[in-house]
Amino acid sequence: MTPLDRLAPRFAGASLLNLAASIGMTLGCAPRHAPLADARVHQRIVSASTLVVWLIDGLGVEPLQSLVPHGALAGQMAGEAEALFPSSTAPTLTTLTTGLSVAEHGVPEWFLHFEELGEIYRALPLDPRDPASSAPRLDDAGRVYDWRSAFAGAARPVVTVQPARLAASTYSRRAHQGALALGYTGDEELVARVLEAVDGAGRGGLVYVYEDRFDQTCHAKGVASAEAERMARRLDAVFARLAEALHARGASLLVTADHGFIDPPSAERLRLEDYPRVASCLARPLCGGPRVPLMHLRPGCERDFEEAAAELLGAHFACVPAGALVERGWFGPGKPHPRLRARLGDYVLVPTGHAVLVDRLPAEPPWTEIGVHGGCSSAERRVPLILN
Numbered sequence: 001m002t003p004l005d006r007l008a009p010r011f012a013g014a015s016l017l018n019l020a021a022s023i024g025m026t027l028g029c030a031p032r033h034a035p036l037a038d039a040r041v042h043q044r045i046v047s048a049s050t051l052v053v054w055l056i057d058g059l060g061v062e063p064l065q066s067l068v069p070h071g072a073l074a075g076q077m078a079g080e081a082e083a084l085f086p087s088s089t090a091p092t093l094t095t096l097t098t099g100l101s102v103a104e105h106g107v108p109e110w111f112l113h114f115e116e117l118g119e120i121y122r123a124l125p126l127d128p129r130d131p132a133s134s135a136p137r138l139d140d141a142g143r144v145y146d147w148r149s150a151f152a153g154a155a156r157p158v159v160t161v162q163p164a165r166l167a168a169s170t171y172s173r174r175a176h177q178g179a180l181a182l183g184y185t186g187d188e189e190l191v192a193r194v195l196e197a198v199d200g201a202g203r204g205g206l207v208y209v210y211e212d213r214f215d216q217t218c219h220a221k222g223v224a225s226a227e228a229e230r231m232a233r234r235l236d237a238v239f240a241r242l243a244e245a246l247h248a249r250g251a252s253l254l255v256t257a258d259h260g261f262i263d264p265p266s267a268e269r270l271r272l273e274d275y276p277r278v279a280s281c282l283a284r285p286l287c288g289g290p291r292v293p294l295m296h297l298r299p300g301c302e303r304d305f306e307e308a309a310a311e312l313l314g315a316h317f318a319c320v321p322a323g324a325l326v327e328r329g330w331f332g333p334g335k336p337h338p339r340l341r342a343r344l345g346d347y348v349l350v351p352t353g354h355a356v357l358v359d360r361l362p363a364e365p366p367w368t369e370i371g372v373h374g375g376c377s378s379a380e381r382r383v384p385l386i387l388n
Contacts, residue, residue: 054256198246
């Protein structure tokens with residue numbers, strides 16, 4: 001087994017793809033992939049009369065156990081799952097709401113070059129990366145995403161509860177098609193909307209809840225920060241309130257995350273401008289994310305790029321042809337989406353440590369994130385399965 005093989009994601013019953021299959025079965029969907037192998041957790045999910053799935057963006061096992069080790073969330077952990085690759089939000093949210101692997105749905109990371117638009121867009125806001133671009137924000141996600149939400153045509157009523165700014169976004173309208181969408185601002189409204197959804201859906205419903213404040217805090221302040229601890233404790237208190245209220249209603253609550261976090265040291269915060277030999281081989285700015293950059297090359301530069309990447313970045317990243325990762329199953333099982341390869345670019349930089357690689361367009365603000373995710377470390381990959 002090579003060092004790269006040891007970093008490869010696993011889909012043998014304990015990944016978020018398998019969790020998506022278990023959740024999909026509660027909707028009456030025939031699973032495209034195997035459900036969770038942990039029969040106890042799977043059975044509690046599929047047998048719930050009313051199921052609330054709360055995804056807390058970024059609250060992986062290690063951040064949870066570090067920040068609130070004795071809280072209500074940690075106390076109700078029934079197991080854990082493995083994040084997808086990359087361990088990032090866009091691929092995970094799409095998998096959880098479609099039941100498709102990253103290979104199948106073709107949304108592998110945050111910044112994606114859409115050939116059909118000739119532009120790099122952010123995968124969820126669906127606006128151009130370049131603030132100076134004249135390209136429009138998309139108002140129809142169907143222009144780039146052809147997958148279908150698992151909520152559409154579900155055998156059970158589905159309600160989604162999200163931050164108000166996201167509830168009716170272009171991406172949400174497609175990913176949550178067929179569900180009733182509710183928005184919230186703040187803890188009180190979050191609890192009220194979830195209970196409203198449960199009471200409205202009645203027995204046999206699914207309520208899908210998304211929370212992104214922990215993720216935002218860790219990006220801005222770092223996962224080891226006092227601010228991250230305060231936010232984790234705040235969400236732990238919300239969980240305790242929800243768990244009690246839902247138990248009284250006979251509803252089951254499942255809490256999980258899309259990824260965890262790391263705070264890379266300053267020596268591993270790399271900037272493309274410091275590697276002109278690498279940059280000279282690129283046809284367009286970096287895509288993907290800071291932990292897993294997707295490299296689109298100028299024609300004929302493959303050899304120069306491989307040599308430069310190995311010499312200059314090899315201590316931090318494995319430079320792998322994108323097609324090889326697809327063939328090895330890094331993006332999950334199933335037939336790859338016809339646009340996946342184009343969106344991945346020519347090479348993927350797989351982080352072997354904690355490094356990030358970023359670039360900056362002239363109109364972009366400086367990159368200042370402290371906490372990051374997307375890579376293969378246990379802190380990024382381990383996510384909790386919390387059941388009440």
